[in-house]
Amino acid sequence: MLVAAAVCPAPPLLVPEVAAGAAAELGDARTACSDALAVLAASRPDLLVVVGAAEEAEAGAYRQGARGSFRRFGVAVDVRLGDGGRDGAAGARQLPPALAVGAWLLDHARWGAAPLEALAVPEALDTASCLDAGRELAARADRVALLVMGDGSACRTVKAPGYLDERAAPFDAGAARALADADTTALAALDAGLARELQAAGRAPWQVLAGAAEGAGLGGRLLYEDAPYGVGYFVATWS
Template sequence: MLVAVAVVPQTPLLVPEIAAGAAGELEPLRAAAIEAVREAAGVADRVMVVAPGPGKEAYDSVVADFSAFGYECLDTGASDVRPGSALPLGEWLLSAAGVTLPRTFRETTGTAIDLGGHVRTALLVLADGTAKREESAPGHVDVRSLAFDAVIGTALAGVDLDALASLDPALADALWASGAPAFRALAATVRADAAEGWAARLRYDGAPYGVAYWVAVWSRKDVWSRPA
């Protein structure tokens, strides 16, 4: 049973040691992401961490290892997920939020996530928007980015499953919107479990360094707090 969703960026820059000189500038984004994870997990009995990627395996544990990105500043040990996966960031966020619930990690190409049973589950979705919002962005600038990202931001604020499910994979690739598969998987998973009865809070909508990031929390309206 899906009871809550937290959507956060998949960038390792959320980790202060990695952000280094930009850590202060990114603090509002980091704080919003950690609080969203804490809020979503607070009504659940376990967490499913989802990130875009080709991996088909599910992991019961993932180490917050960022060496694949060239960062070895954190002595965390090595993870067995594919190099470059965003899943280790999910573990870091859960730890930063003080979440100790059982968790499962998996990547998705855009299909629904099998939640596996009736356990109250919070979905932690790691996903970015386009990386072509300005000349200084990783992919430089593409005028189509603003409209593409606006669709995602509006959908996250209003639980618009149709809009997320309809994100064009080819256009997403062209705009370097690497999180599109995770957004489509989010829509498919919510639709399969409980398409209606959700409340949304968009905590962050911005594009530092030309990359679109959001932090959002979706909660089932009938599940606002853990039963006594």
């Protein structure tokens, strides 16, 4: 059963070495992520699953100890999904970027509260499949927590990765309300096609969360909402 969740943005720029001279710009987001992880630790889960979107080839489950890297972004920073993975048990696949950011956040928070796993879901995964995946995760243990990595639209300004789209701000506002209210119905109703057009990579992970939280009776709190670089970033807790 899902007992808690934290929603965090997934840009590699959260890692100060990747952000370089712009590291301070996401300082408030990093602080909010740390606060959200404290809520997860306080829930005393039996299992924590990090959920993030990925390319189809990188989708699937990752074990504790799986490794990731930010070398593709020009910095020699490597991460690991918690301890474990000795003798190759964690597998050879590298964590996709969203999960690598999640692993960095957990390492930064010195997570040691529960066993870890990760699930990379394809960005284009349909809503019904996302909800089913969430239900399966919630059934994995008596007390399950999720760290859900994902961004809102990437079309909030003319300098955004997807340029300016007038639909982006309303889409992000709806997502923010759903995350603040722990509204699983509203998250499940997010339009997958529109999310794809707006480059909102968080849509699929958020809908996995919606499936996991069905019937759990959790309350939500929005800790951070902003659109630096023209991309919608949110930090929220459900508990």
